[in-house]
Amino acid sequence: MLSKFVLYSGHNCCLCDDAKALLAQTSIDPKEFVEVDVKTDSQIYHLYGARIPVLVNTQAQQELAWPFELPQLTEFLS
Secondary structure (H helix, E strand, O other), rough: OOOOEEEEEEOHHHHHHHHHHHHHHOOHHHEEEEEEHHHHHHHHHHHHOOOOOEEEEOOOOOEEEEEHHHHHHHEEEE
Protein backbone atom coordinates (compact mmCIF):
# COMPACT_ATOMS: atom_id res chain seq x y z
CA MET A 1 0.00 0.00 0.00
CA LEU A 2 1.24 3.47 -0.88
CA SER A 3 1.85 5.89 1.97
CA LYS A 4 -0.61 8.75 2.14
CA PHE A 5 2.14 11.34 2.73
CA VAL A 6 5.62 11.59 1.23
CA LEU A 7 8.25 13.99 2.51
CA TYR A 8 10.75 14.70 -0.21
CA SER A 9 14.01 15.61 1.47
CA GLY A 10 17.75 15.43 1.16
CA HIS A 11 20.80 14.27 3.05
CA ASN A 12 22.27 16.90 5.41
CA CYS A 13 19.35 19.26 4.81
CA CYS A 14 18.72 21.39 7.89
CA LEU A 15 15.38 22.58 6.50
CA CYS A 16 14.34 18.95 6.08
CA ASP A 17 15.30 18.31 9.70
CA ASP A 18 13.09 21.24 10.70
CA ALA A 19 10.20 19.82 8.67
CA LYS A 20 10.64 16.38 10.30
CA ALA A 21 10.66 18.00 13.74
CA LEU A 22 7.35 19.68 12.90
CA LEU A 23 5.93 16.38 11.66
CA ALA A 24 6.92 14.79 14.98
CA GLN A 25 4.72 17.38 16.73
CA THR A 26 1.61 16.26 14.84
CA SER A 27 -0.64 13.27 15.30
CA ILE A 28 0.31 11.73 11.94
CA ASP A 29 0.32 7.94 11.99
CA PRO A 30 3.83 6.71 11.04
CA LYS A 31 2.19 4.21 8.66
CA GLU A 32 0.84 7.12 6.59
CA PHE A 33 4.22 8.78 6.11
CA VAL A 34 7.39 7.97 4.21
CA GLU A 35 10.53 10.03 3.60
CA VAL A 36 12.16 9.97 0.18
CA ASP A 37 15.61 11.37 -0.59
CA VAL A 38 15.34 13.35 -3.83
CA LYS A 39 18.69 12.01 -5.01
CA THR A 40 17.31 8.47 -5.31
CA ASP A 41 15.63 9.26 -8.64
CA SER A 42 16.53 11.83 -11.29
CA GLN A 43 12.89 12.68 -12.06
CA ILE A 44 12.15 13.29 -8.38
CA TYR A 45 15.33 15.32 -8.10
CA HIS A 46 14.29 17.57 -10.99
CA LEU A 47 10.81 18.04 -9.52
CA TYR A 48 11.75 18.65 -5.90
CA GLY A 49 15.53 19.03 -5.56
CA ALA A 50 15.55 22.84 -5.44
CA ARG A 51 12.42 23.03 -3.27
CA ILE A 52 13.00 20.52 -0.47
CA PRO A 53 11.48 19.84 1.90
CA VAL A 54 8.15 19.23 0.19
CA LEU A 55 5.35 17.22 1.75
CA VAL A 56 2.98 15.55 -0.72
CA ASN A 57 -0.45 14.12 -0.05
CA THR A 58 -0.44 11.25 -2.55
CA GLN A 59 -4.20 10.70 -2.36
CA ALA A 60 -5.25 14.32 -2.90
CA GLN A 61 -2.21 15.06 -5.08
CA GLN A 62 -1.46 18.22 -3.13
CA GLU A 63 1.88 19.65 -2.04
CA LEU A 64 2.98 21.64 0.96
CA ALA A 65 6.30 23.28 0.16
CA TRP A 66 8.72 24.78 2.65
CA PRO A 67 8.52 27.12 4.44
CA PHE A 68 5.58 25.99 6.54
CA GLU A 69 4.72 26.25 10.21
CA LEU A 70 2.87 23.86 12.50
CA PRO A 71 -0.61 25.37 11.84
CA GLN A 72 -0.24 25.00 8.05
CA LEU A 73 1.15 21.49 8.46
CA THR A 74 -1.66 20.42 10.77
CA GLU A 75 -4.26 21.73 8.34
CA PHE A 76 -2.53 20.01 5.41
CA LEU A 77 -2.49 16.67 7.25
CA SER A 78 -6.20 16.79 8.11
